[in-house]
Amino acid sequence: MTALLAAKDISVRLGGRTVVEDARVTLSAGELVALVGPNGAGKTTFLKALAGLLPAFGTIELEGQPMSALKPHERARRLAYLPQGHSFSWPLPAGEIVALGRYPHADPFSPVSDRDRAAVDHALDITGTRQFADRIVTTLSGGERARVALARVLATEAKIVLADEPIMSLDPRHQFVVMDVLRHAAQAGGAVLAVIHDLALAARYADRILMLEKGRIVADEKPEIALSPEKIATIFGVEADMICLGDAQVPLVRKPL
Incomplete structure (x- = not known):
């Protein structure tokens, strides 16, 4: 099955410094992958x-097509960035x-369609933001704005979601x-790559953990392997114990080393 997103040998230089070097990731339909690192x-x-959104060396494909060959609207229909x-x-x-999440699906002269309304309504409902729909967004709390931003991304109905x-x-x-919500978006046939700092939540929700250290991928494994106490100590410099929550092995961070 063709991956929804396949990136190989991605390197990024900013200000004369290499920030990401030879990184790669593949996202398949149904996957929620957590991107972790210090x-x-x-x-x-x-x-x-x-x-x-940044110039990079390497190759990125969306559903088997080079991302560079896609027009902006085509890319935005396939990939949404939070x-x-x-x-x-x-x-x-x-x-x-x-x-505004529906913008990639229309031109400036297109009327709002029933599908547009349905997508927006669904995004408001699943993020619990319908109660804010008539409020000015700048008056909302930080947490409320965060959910509105996620709703805008989901309204796009892109298969690939990159969430920072x-x-x-x-x-x-x-x-x-x-x-x-992110787990459901993946299970509905999409793929999600999300930066998560809470290692316990990453372990509970992610199908895979992608771990970065100094711009390099140092792990791309199931949570119980990538988030072992030894790996956490090496990468994050903290001591962690593993506890069992249901079927998941979850790291409990105790103290700095």
Whole structure:
């Protein structure tokens, strides 16, 4: 089966320094992959390169086609990128922000279609943001804006979602809500690559862990292998124990080494 996204030998140089070097990843339909690593490892840079937002060496294919050969609207229909920070420049109602996710499916003169409305309604519902639809997005809390930003990405209905710290600034309940939404997006036939700092949540939700250290991939394994206490100690410099939660082996970080 053709991978939804296949990237090989990705290298990025910024300011004369190599930030990502010879990194690769394959995302298949049904997969939620967590991208983890210490601060400064190159996670955001790698994600932006995969989204085509930074110049990079290497090859990136979307459903078997070179991403460089796709027109911007074609790329945007296949791949949606959720940046970290969730800042909004325009004081628009949150519902209108979410509706911007439909932009890749229309031209400036196209009327709003029934499918557009259905996609926006679905995104508002599954992210729990319908209650904010009429509120100006700049008046929302950081966590509320984060969910509106995710709803906009989901309204695109792109098969591939690249999410940079999607649970940043969320309270514990909504961290689970967002991870459930991303898990469902993958199970519905999509593929998700998400930067996650919470190693326990990464272990519970991800099919695979992609671990970056100093711009290089040092692990691409199932969570119980990639997030072993030994690997966590080496990469993150902290001591961790493994605990069993249901069927998952989850790391419990104890103290710095």
